[in-house]
Every structure is written in structure tokens, then in C-alpha cells.
Amino acid sequence: MNTMVKTAAGKPLSQKMITPPYKMIGQDVSVFYGEKRALFDVNLNIRENTVTALIGPSGCGKSTFLRSLNRMNDTIENCRVTGRITLDDQDIYDTVIDVVELRARVGMVFQRPNPFPKSIYENVAYGPRIHGLHKSKADLDHIVETSLQRAGLWGEVKDRLLEAGTSLSGGQQQRLCIARAVAVSPEVILMDEPCSALDPIATAKVEELIHELRENFTIVIVTHSMQQAARVSQRTAMFHLGQLVEENDTDKMFTNPDDQRTQDYIMGRFG
Numbered sequence: 001m002n003t004m005v006k007t008a009a010g011k012p013l014s015q016k017m018i019t020p021p022y023k024m025i026g027q028d029v030s031v032f033y034g035e036k037r038a039l040f041d042v043n044l045n046i047r048e049n050t051v052t053a054l055i056g057p058s059g060c061g062k063s064t065f066l067r068s069l070n071r072m073n074d075t076i077e078n079c080r081v082t083g084r085i086t087l088d089d090q091d092i093y094d095t096v097i098d099v100v101e102l103r104a105r106v107g108m109v110f111q112r113p114n115p116f117p118k119s120i121y122e123n124v125a126y127g128p129r130i131h132g133l134h135k136s137k138a139d140l141d142h143i144v145e146t147s148l149q150r151a152g153l154w155g156e157v158k159d160r161l162l163e164a165g166t167s168l169s170g171g172q173q174q175r176l177c178i179a180r181a182v183a184v185s186p187e188v189i190l191m192d193e194p195c196s197a198l199d200p201i202a203t204a205k206v207e208e209l210i211h212e213l214r215e216n217f218t219i220v221i222v223t224h225s226m227q228q229a230a231r232v233s234q235r236t237a238m239f240h241l242g243q244l245v246e247e248n249d250t251d252k253m254f255t256n257p258d259d260q261r262t263q264d265y266i267m268g269r270f271g
């Protein structure tokens with residue numbers, strides 16, 4: 001069989017386009033909380049410079065899978081992960097892996113904005129300081145400025161960098177947390193329902209930001225909003241009862257999914 005894939009213009013696609021470059025590969029990932037099994041042999045690969053949305057009803061294992069990508073599950077007592085997860089072909093659960101370094105490469109933004117009780121400047125400077133990413137104060141100032149710019153917040157905070165991070169609005173705080181994540185130059189950014197505590201305007205700003213960040217970062221986002229998944233992601237993975245039901249192009253997922261359970265979920269029949 002001729003498997004050559006052609007574009008609309010008839011040109012063959014390069015192999016690179018046929019086999020997407022995967023930033024992370026999850027193979028037979030299972031997660032247990034004590035005796036309880038939360039994920040069942042999940043095989044899900046994360047494409048580079050792509051936004052992947054994780055959807056599915058409450059309790060299906062989205063956050064659990066997300067946390068397994070930067071070993072945040074390690075911080076939960078009794079939690080055990082089996083299977084294999086790689087970042088650029090390196091097993092992230094290998095004993096040689098420095099977890100602090102891993103979490104700098106695979107950063108995380110949480111559901112509720114959680115700035116440190118420090119100034120706006122210090123919130124962003126904190127990570128680069130710990131990881132020694134700067135040589136001088138000027139370097140650090142530069143990292144803080146560019147990170148805030150990337151998070152679409154610079155214009156709003158440049159004259160109040162020494163004010164407390166918590167003095168910002170909820171939406172600004174979430175963008176501050178994104179700036180903080182971006183400041184250590186991660187390769188992957190994990191976001192667990194980053195807009196669920198935000199109003200529609202703040203949500204729109206964060207969504208726009210996610211769209212821009214994709215150029216430089218690989219993003220995995222958990223969301224309860226089908227509209228948000230459709231707006232921000234190129235790939236969508238649907239979970240149900242700890243299993244990966246389907247992973248597909250977002251367009252296809254929302255128009256013509258392969259699995260009946262996906263169909264039911266997006267039609268609002270459960271969850």
C-alpha cells in the first residue's frame with residue numbers, strides 16, 4: 001500500500017509532519033492512590049509546540065495524568081506511578097533524574113492563582129534565582145521583564161513591580177503565575193483548569209496568551225470547558241473512568257469523534 005501522504009497542493013509531506021515530534025511520551029501509565037487505581041494503562045504522547053487539552057468528567061483522572069508529567073504526584077503520599085513517561089526520550093522516573101530540574105523543564109500553573117506572598121518582581125525572579133539563571137541584577141531584571149511581557153502583564157505592572165503579587169486582580173495573578181512558570185524557560189507548561197477561577201474577560205486574556213505561548217512552549221491544559229478546549233488546543237485527549245478514551249485533532253474531536261463516549265460527553269450526556 002502506498003502510504004505517502006500528500007498535501008492539498010499534491011506535495012508529499014515530510015516524514016517529520018507525518019510523525020509529529022513528540023515532546024513527551026506516556027506509555028502504559030497507571031497511577032494508584034494506595035489501593036485505588038486512578039489511571040489504567042494510558043498511552044498518550046504530547047506533541048511539541050502544540051496545545052493538548054485533557055477533557056472528561058470529574059474524577060476521570062485528568063489532573064492525575066497531568067501531575068504524572070512532572071512528578072507532582074511524588075508529593076502525594078501513597079501515590080504510585082507505573083509505566084513509562086519520557087521527556088525528549090529520557091525516562092523522567094529514572095533514578096538519575098533531579099526532580100527540581102525536571103519541574104523547571106516541565107512547569108505548572110494551578111487552578112487557583114497562587115502567587116507567593118512577595119512582590120510582583122520577586123514572584124517572577126524567584127525561580128531564575130534558585131536555578132542560577134542570571135549573572136547580574138541586570139540579567140535578572142531582563143528575565144523578569146521578558147517573562148511578564150510573555151505573560152501579557154508587563155504593561156499593567158511595570159510601574160508597580162515592588163507591590164505585593166496578591167494586590168493584583170485574580171486574572172492578573174494568574175498571568176503572574178504564568179510569568180513565574182515561564183521565567184525559568186520551561187519546555188513544557190502544564191495547566192490544570194487555569195481559568196476556572198477567572199471571569200470571562202480574564203479567561204479570554206489567558207486563552208489568548210496560551211495561544212501565543214504555543215510558539216515557544218509545549219502546553220498541556222486540563223479544562224472542563226469544551227469551548228475552551230476547542231478554542232485553545234490543537235489536540236484533545238478524552239478521559240473516562242481512568243482510561244484514555246480517545247486522542248485526536250481537536251477539530252475532529254468536536255465534530256466527528258471516533259468514540260461514542262466522547263460523543264456523549266461533548267453532547268453533555270454525562271459529566
Ligand SMILES: Nc1ncnc2c1ncn2[C@@H]1O[C@H](COP(=O)(O)OP(=O)(O)OP(=O)(O)O)[C@@H](O)[C@H]1O
Binds near residue numbers: 036038065
Ligand atoms: N490525593 C488523592 N488521594 C486519593 N485519591 C485521589 C487523590 N487525588 C485524586 N484521587 C482519585 O483519583 C481519581 C482521579 O482524580 P483526578 O483528580 O485525577 O480527576 P480529575 O479528572 O482531575 O477530576 P476533576 O475534573 O474533578 O478535577 C478520582 O477517583 C479521585 O478521587
Ligand SMILES: [Mg+2]
Binds near residue numbers: 222
Ligand atoms: Mg482535576
